[in-house]
Amino acid sequence: MNMEIKARDLIAAGWHEGRRLGAALRRVRDLESSGLPRPDVLARLEQEFPKQLPVILPRHEPSPLAEAIEVESPAEVASVATARARMQELLHMPVVKRGVIMPDACPTGGGPATIPVGGAIEVENAILPGAHSADICCSMFASFFPANHPVGEMMDHLQKTTHFGAGGRPRGEQWTSAVLEEPVWDNPFLTGLRSRAQDFMGTQGDGNHFAYLGRVEFTEAQRAALESAGQTGLAEWITRREGAFNVLVTHHGSRGLGADVYKRGHLAARQWCDENAKDIPGGAVWLPGDSPEGRDYWEALQYVGRWTRENHAQIHAAFLRRLGQRALVQIGNEHNFVWKRGDTYLHGKGATPAWRAGTGQPLPGLIPLNMAREILLVLGSDNDQFLSFCPHGAGRNLSRIAMLAPYKDADGNLDPARVRQTLAETTGGLDIRWFCGAPDLSESPPAYKDATKVKAQIARFNLATVVGEIQPLGCIMAGEAPEPPWVRARREKRAAHKGQRREGQAETAGG
Known part of the structure; x- marks a missing residue:
C-alpha cells in the first residue's frame, strides 16, 4: 500500500518550498486518488510542476513607451509626469512588450504599475486584469x-x-x-x-x-x-x-x-x-x-x-x-x-x-x-x-x-x-x-x-x-444623491464643534 505523499516528501525529492508547493501537493492528491503508484505520481508531477522552474522577475529596463500627447500648463505637466511614471513601472513587466499614452492620459488611483487612464499596452500571451480595471468593457x-x-x-x-x-x-x-x-x-x-x-x-x-x-x-x-x-x-x-x-x-x-x-x-x-x-x-x-x-x-x-x-x-x-x-x-x-x-x-x-x-x-x-x-x-x-x-x-x-x-x-x-x-x-x-x-x-x-x-x-x-x-x-x-438626514446631522454637529473651537481660540488670543 502506498503511503500518502506529504509536503516534506516533495521537498526531499527536490521540489522547492514556497507557494507553488501547495498547488503541487493538491495535484498529488488528485493523482493519488486515481490509483497511480507513487513513482508514477511523482513522474507526472514533475511534468506539470517542474522542480527547477525559473522564477520570473521584472525587467531591468522598461519596454518602449510612445506618447501621443502634448502638454502646456503646469497642471498638464504634472498629470502626464505621473501617468508616465506609472506606465514606466508597468513596462518593466516581462510580458509587456510596449505601451502608449493617449491625449487624454491622466493618472488613476492605485499603487505602482497601475495603468493610467488613456494608457494601452501590448502583452505577450498574458492577460493583466489591472490593465482593463474593474469597470470591464466600459x-x-x-x-x-x-x-x-x-x-x-x-x-x-x-x-x-x-x-x-x-x-x-x-x-x-x-x-x-x-x-x-x-x-x-x-x-x-x-x-x-x-x-x-x-x-x-x-x-x-x-x-x-x-x-x-x-x-x-x-x-x-x-x-x-x-x-x-x-x-x-x-x-x-x-x-x-x-x-x-x-x-x-x-x-x-x-x-x-x-x-x-x-x-x-x-x-x-x-x-x-x-x-x-x-x-x-x-x-x-x-x-x-x-x-x-x-x-x-x-x-x-x-x-x-x-x-x-x-x-x-x-x-x-x-x-x-x-x-x-x-x-x-x-x-x-x-x-x-x-x-x-x-x-x-x-x-x-x-x-x-x-x-x-x-x-x-x-x-x-x-x-x-x-x-x-x-x-x-x-x-x-x-x-x-x-x-x-x-x-x-x-x-x-x-x-x-x-x-x-x-x-x-x-x-x-x-x-x-x-x-x-x-x-x-x-x-x-x-x-x-x-x-x-x-x-x-x-x-x-x-x-x-x-x-x-x-x-x-x-x-x-x-x-x-x-x-x-x-x-x-x-x-x-448620476450626480449626487441627497444627503441622508443622519449624515447631515453628523456634518452639522462637526461644523458646530469647529465653530466653538474657533471661538474659544479667538477668546484665548484676545485675553
Whole structure:
C-alpha cells in the first residue's frame, strides 16, 4: 500500500518550498486518488510542476513607451509626469512588450504599475486584469434615429427609461434578456453571478457615465468617407435623411457583474504570480493566456463584453419605444477591455480601438469630450506607432477632490451658489439633468481637459479621422444623491464643534 505523499516528501525529492508547493501537493492528491503508484505520481508531477522552474522577475529596463500627447500648463505637466511614471513601472513587466499614452492620459488611483487612464499596452500571451480595471468593457453606444422630436420630450422619456446610481434596479422592476440565458455560468469566473447580471441590466452606474442626446448633420464628404470605410448602412441613411439625425449616446461599463469578474480575475492572477514570479506589483499581475485559468478568464471577458453591449441596446430600445421610433443605425466600441490581435493581447484603460477590422476597413469609434461639447464619430487610422489606439475622451488634469477644492468653504462644504453659477456658465442652453438629485461638479465641463486641444492632438498624431460631430442637446448623469438626514446631522454637529473651537481660540488670543 502506498503511503500518502506529504509536503516534506516533495521537498526531499527536490521540489522547492514556497507557494507553488501547495498547488503541487493538491495535484498529488488528485493523482493519488486515481490509483497511480507513487513513482508514477511523482513522474507526472514533475511534468506539470517542474522542480527547477525559473522564477520570473521584472525587467531591468522598461519596454518602449510612445506618447501621443502634448502638454502646456503646469497642471498638464504634472498629470502626464505621473501617468508616465506609472506606465514606466508597468513596462518593466516581462510580458509587456510596449505601451502608449493617449491625449487624454491622466493618472488613476492605485499603487505602482497601475495603468493610467488613456494608457494601452501590448502583452505577450498574458492577460493583466489591472490593465482593463474593474469597470470591464466600459464602452460607448450610439443609436441614430429621425430628428423630429422636441428636446424636452426626448429628455423626459430618457430620464424615465434609464437608471443611474449605486446598485441595480429594484426587485420587481428588473429587466431580462436572452444574454442572461447563455450557458456560461459554470465558468469559474462567472459561477454564481447570474443574479448580479440580472440586477444590473438596464442600469448605467455613476461617475462619468452618461446618457447624451445630440444632433448630427453629415456632409457629403463625411458620407463618402463612411461608405468607403464599409459603414454602408449609415452612409445610405445619410442620403435618405439628408444627413440629419438625432442620436442617443450612452457610456457605461459592466456594472457589478464586471466588478465581480475583475475581483476574481485579479485574485487568480495574484496567486499565479505569487507562485511563479517575484516582485510583481498588484497593478501588473497576470494570467498566462494559454493556461486553464487564462482561457477561462478570456471567455469570461467575452461574455462580459456581450452583456455590456446588450445592456446598452436594451436602454436604447426602451427609450426608442417610448418615442415610437426605431434605431436606423447603431455603432459602439469598448475602451476598457482586452483585445486579441494575432498572438498578442492589447489592453486598454480608456483607449479606443483604432485599427482595421479583418476586412481591412477602419473601425468606427465614439469619443466624448464633455457634456457640453460634441461627441466625435471617428474612423481609426491604424497607426501602429501608437498601438493603433485613439483616446476615449478628454481626460482630466486634476483629481475630483482637487477640482472641487476651490468651490468649498472653510468647513469643506460645497458652495451651492457657486456650483449653480459654474454649471450655468458652462452648460447654458442645454438640458442637463442629474438622476440622483444634486449636480456633480466634478463631472461638469471644467473638470476635463481642453476639448479643442484633445481634438487637435487626435489629428496631429494621426490617431483617427473625424467623420461626424454629434452636437449636444441634453445629458443625464448620476450626480449626487441627497444627503441622508443622519449624515447631515453628523456634518452639522462637526461644523458646530469647529465653530466653538474657533471661538474659544479667538477668546484665548484676545485675553
